[in-house]
Amino acid sequence: MKKTINEVAKLAGVSKATVSRVINDSKPVNPDKREKVLKAIKELEFRPNPVARGLVHKKSGLIGVLIPDITNPFFAEIVRGIEGVIQAYQFNIVLCHTFHNHEKELEHLQMLHEKYVDGIVFMTSKVTEAHQKFFTESKLPVTFVNRRCSDLNSYSVDINNYQAAFEITSFFLKRGHRKIALIRAPLTDKTSGYERFKGYQDALKSYQLLMDDNLVLRSNFKIENTYKTVRSFLERGHQATAMVATSDLMAIGAIKALTDHGHRVPEDVEVSGFDDIPMATYYSPSITTVRQPILEMGKTAGKMLIAKMGGHPILEKNIILPHTVIFRKSTLISPVSEV
Amino acid sequence: MKKTINEVAKLAGVSKATVSRVINDSKPVNPDKREKVLKAIKELEFRPNPVARGLVHKKSGLIGVLIPDITNPFFAEIVRGIEGVIQAYQFNIVLCHTFHNHEKELEHLQMLHEKYVDGIVFMTSKVTEAHQKFFTESKLPVTFVNRRCSDLNSYSVDINNYQAAFEITSFFLKRGHRKIALIRAPLTDKTSGYERFKGYQDALKSYQLLMDDNLVLRSNFKIENTYKTVRSFLERGHQATAMVATSDLMAIGAIKALTDHGHRVPEDVEVSGFDDIPMATYYSPSITTVRQPILEMGKTAGKMLIAKMGGHPILEKNIILPHTVIFRKSTLISPVSEV
DNA sequence: GTGAAAGCGCTAACAG
DNA sequence: CTGTTAGCGCTTTCAC
Secondary structure (H helix, E strand, C coil): CCCCHHHHHHHHCCCHHHHHHHHHCCCCCCHHHHHHHHHHHHHHCCCCCHHHHHHHHCCCCEEEEEECCCCCHHHHHHHHHHHHHHHHHCCEEEEEECCCCHHHHHHHHHHHHHCCCCEEEECCCCCCHHHHHHHHHHCCCEEEECCCCCCCCCEEEEECHHHHHHHHHHHHHHCCCCCEEEEECCCCCCCHHHHHHHHHHHHHHHCCCCCCHHHEEECCCCHHHHHHHHHHHHHCCCCCCEEEECCHHHHHHHHHHHHHCCCCCCCCCEEEEEECCHHHHHCCCCCEEEECCHHHHHHHHHHHHHHHHCCCCCCCCEEEECCEEECCCCCCCCCCCCC | CCCCHHHHHHHHCCCHHHHHHHHCCCCCCCHHHHHHHHHHHHHHCCCCCHHHHHHHHCCCCEEEEEECCCCCHHHHHHHHHHHHHHHHHCCEEEEEECCCCHHHHHHHHHHHHHCCCCEEEECCCCCCHHHHHHHHHHCCCEEEECCCCCCCCCEEEEECHHHHHHHHHHHHHHCCCCCEEEEECCCCCCCHHHHHHHHHHHHHHHCCCCCCHHHEEECCCCHHHHHHHHHHHHHCCCCCCEEEECCHHHHHHHHHHHHHCCCCCCCCCEEEEEECCHHHHHCCCCCEEEECCHHHHHHHHHHHHHHHHCCCCCCCCEEEECCEEECCCCCCCCCCCCC
């Protein structure tokens, strides 16, 4: 069924080495021979076998993408961004779910390496030493999204999470709020969650406020979980006049919990999110949030990886994309209005 | 760096054929030699190269998953379901975006085949002859999600879309609604969208009602698009007392449009969705919808494919999973209540 | 320029 | 049982 280089060679009356030369134009080939080869290729509808090639070159035309969970719209959009750029280069994505499990991440990394993936886009909550070791030893090109790596030779794309959290918290402070809750993800040290936490904390500090531990709610990135966390917060009699959620999904869970508990958003409690997933626009109320250029981040990660795999040098190894605070209906007095 | 079978053979003092035999236990091997080989493997931390194996067996340990768009939570959850089961079998997913483009689907199929993927899970709006031809010629195991294929040997998992749409429409009819709009996706013949359309139509018919073309709104699966469609429907002065959306995202777009236009949901207009994505529970108002067991569908697709790739026969080739109508706050008089 | 031959790392058929 | 020998399909020295 499938044609091989041998059949092409036979039909064209040349050696397979010559055929190889024309399909890769790796070396000069006599014009008429080249012609014959081309004709044979067309006639047989020959297409070189990428696996065989891969075995020789230790490449597969595949790039590995490691994410915690594709069900999270943030990651889904990142993946789409990556796909958007790499598709043009004939690469395919191997999608690996890690569920925030470092063991699993390493296993996947190992396996991807063995399958000769050409590069990796890695989204993890934390870059461990084991990760570091893996990348330096394997020399596999990698770009991190939402995470920086201390290795000077690694690439990354992110936003300034600290600054963003500082800004959104300040927005509430400026308007007189003093009981501002933070809804955050589990913290392991150098995560974006941590930076957001710091931004929140420092904003309070800049107003000479001490952080109240009761107002720091721990959740994960799931709606349900945040819903429960906020409900129990309310049921224990705690209150806040504003809530800074560190993701839009969290904001949705919070708003739902507040509403179910009889609070109006934004009249009684104002809530802000983070990310600006599409649902932030269409939720009721629409959600004031820190917009990350998610698709752009995915695309950038893809482009950086392509550059790295191609051995092309790049100006910025750690790209920080701009964020914007988008004001919608989940907060009062929107400086700007939007759909 | 990476060890090969040759080095193991040398260290163990046997031929590489023997090594191959022990790692695959394809043929009996003398216990003490096996022991030595095992020891050598451990010592060298040898792991067989899957690409080299693949070249021989025409297998890659990869399975291709073709979806229109990972950004749609429905597909994201399907993918997660698939991953959930195939991960245990050491397979990886190659994710391909098709954006509803049949050309692109075929290109991907072709490429996946060349990369020796072991099987395919295919989500497409329509199975064309070209697709059919590809699968019969390549003999690549495939299972369809949300689509059946006339080929008797093909596998699929789906729900009864016709019945589901009939039920939800009947729910409105039973309660006296007579101006029931349908929000549907573009129709190409044998799609689930078409079946839902028929279900809606026949439900009306069962009440001796003629379908009013003005009440059939054409959109796609995107929120924004539905939002615009419904707005323009309202602005042109049309009205309906209930709306049957053929996806939850559509329902969200519709609710938002209705609300922005001054209608209350469900008091003025009742709206139902389809799919039961997580957001259906957490939207305000929460959405009455036809629940498809999405994750289960993904898992089932994965299992069927595993079975097919393993050459195991299966009882049901076309599995229809049960759907349920879930009543929430976007409709009145919920027979059952839910979070 | 071009063909023969070796090899990527592994499996499988074939003797013994 | 086990080693030798061919490949899988392609690339790449290395002579000519």
